[in-house]
Amino acid sequence: MKAIKIKEVIIEPVNVPLDEPFKIAIGTKYSIENALITVVLENGIVGYGEAAPLEPINGENQATVLATLNSCIDFIKGKDVADYRAISATLRSVFWAQVTARCAVEMALLDAYTRVLDIPLYQFFGGAGNKAETDYTIDIVPPETAKVNAARLAAAGYTVLKTKVGKKLTDDIDRLLAIKEGAPACGLTIDANQGYSPCEAVHFIEEMGKNNIRPILFEQPVSRYDLAGMRFVKDHTSIPIGADESVFTSADAINVVRTGCADYINIKLMKSGIIEAMDIAAIARSANIKLMIGCMLETKLALGCSVHFAAGMGCFSHIDLDPHIDPELEPFTGGPDYRAPFYTLSPDLPGVGCVKR
Numbered sequence: 552m553k554a555i556k557i558k559e560v561i562i563e564p565v566n567v568p569l570d571e572p573f574k575i576a577i578g579t580k581y582s583i584e585n586a587l588i589t590v591v592l593e594n595g596i597v598g599y600g601e602a603a604p605l606e607p608i609n610g611e612n613q614a615t616v617l618a619t620l621n622s623c624i625d626f627i628k629g630k631d632v633a634d635y636r637a638i639s640a641t642l643r644s645v646f647w648a649q650v651t652a653r654c655a656v657e658m659a660l661l662d663a664y665t666r667v668l669d670i671p672l673y674q675f676f677g678g679a680g681n682k683a684e685t686d687y688t689i690d691i692v693p694p695e696t697a698k699v700n701a702a703r704l705a706a707a708g709y710t711v712l713k714t715k716v717g718k719k720l721t722d723d724i725d726r727l728l729a730i731k732e733g734a735p736a737c738g739l740t741i742d743a744n745q746g747y748s749p750c751e752a753v754h755f756i757e758e759m760g761k762n763n764i765r766p767i768l769f770e771q772p773v774s775r776y777d778l779a780g781m782r783f784v785k786d787h788t789s790i791p792i793g794a795d796e797s798v799f800t801s802a803d804a805i806n807v808v809r810t811g812c813a814d815y816i817n818i819k820l821m822k823s824g825i826i827e828a829m830d831i832a833a834i835a836r837s838a839n840i841k842l843m844i845g846c847m848l849e850t851k852l853a854l855g856c857s858v859h860f861a862a863g864m865g866c867f868s869h870i871d872l873d874p875h876i877d878p879e880l881e882p883f884t885g886g887p888d889y890r891a892p893f894y895t896l897s898p899d900l901p902g903v904g905c906v907k908r
């Protein structure tokens with residue numbers, strides 16, 4: 552194919568109010584504070600990429616992402632869009648700590664490139680399928696609220712519900728029991744986001760057992776760096792253990808394989824970028840480790856890209872891509888069709904399929 556050069560690169564912030572406030576250690580987020588990169592090719596085709604930074608996960612925020620993306624403009628301009636791997640490799644070597652910014656660049660390049668090829672992104676990833684079923688997260692709320700929310704979500708069609716644990720054991724058990732009561736037929740996944748020591752995690756699992764609660768997945772029980780501790784937890788339960796914060800890179804995935812500390816790896820495009828996510832998936836599959844896909848606080852663009860990735864690769868046992876904003880406030884139209892709990896991708900929409908409002 553004749554080279555198709557990138558003619559223009561536009562960087563801008565994306566701010567959209569969240570459905571529900573999102574608490575992190577340094578305060579509360581009331582809106583999605585992301586960044587958008589638009590690449591315009593010399594033939595007029597446009598590609599979009601979104602960076603969704605979350606400080607406690609990847610150490611980035613909107614300001615650092617905008618600064619990083621702005622300093623990439625001159626490097627990206629004039630490059631052939633088909634050379635996305637070479638562009639990504641150079642950016643990885645320079646901005647090694649700015650993964651969400653790099654993910655946005657990769658997303659924009661692949662969106663534009665697959666529009667050039669006139670294929671939807673899921674076909675670029677292998678075309679294994681065009682559907683994905685997501686779970687839905689119930690926040691840390693009082694048991695009564697959790698029960699009502701669980702019943703409402705089950706009635707809406709969700710078959711798997713997720714909640715966060717790791718703050719206070721009795722509260723966590725009460726909330727899990729309430730969710731079970733509200734949605735008895737739903738599978739339950741829990742995520743401690745590194746909140747326990749290995750012994751505390753095993754104790755928590757024992758307490759769940761006494762209450763007849765058996766999650767289908769327990770994500771990141773211990774510190775991201777404590778793979779031996781995670782192995783200890785895994786060795787003391789038959790509940791599948793997932794590595795999320797422990798895996799940002801393919802090297803991290805290899806360490807999970809070597810230590811045998813997890814049954815699942817949670818891929819998030821904002822942790823690894825898109826290209827490295829393909830490598831992580833390959834490592835996990837080769838080692839018989841199951842895959843799940845998760846998200847940060849993203850608009851339809853980055854969520855849609857993750858849906859294409861999961862559907863096209865076809866190797867994901869668990870999908871955690873629940874939207875956090877009112878569809879009316881989405882900065883993009885098009886993209887995946889979402890009828891809870893299913894995403895469906897159109898074979899007729901090239902790229903991610905999103906169009907800026």
Ligand SMILES: [Mg+2]
Nearest residue numbers: 742770771795
């Ligand atoms: Mg997680």
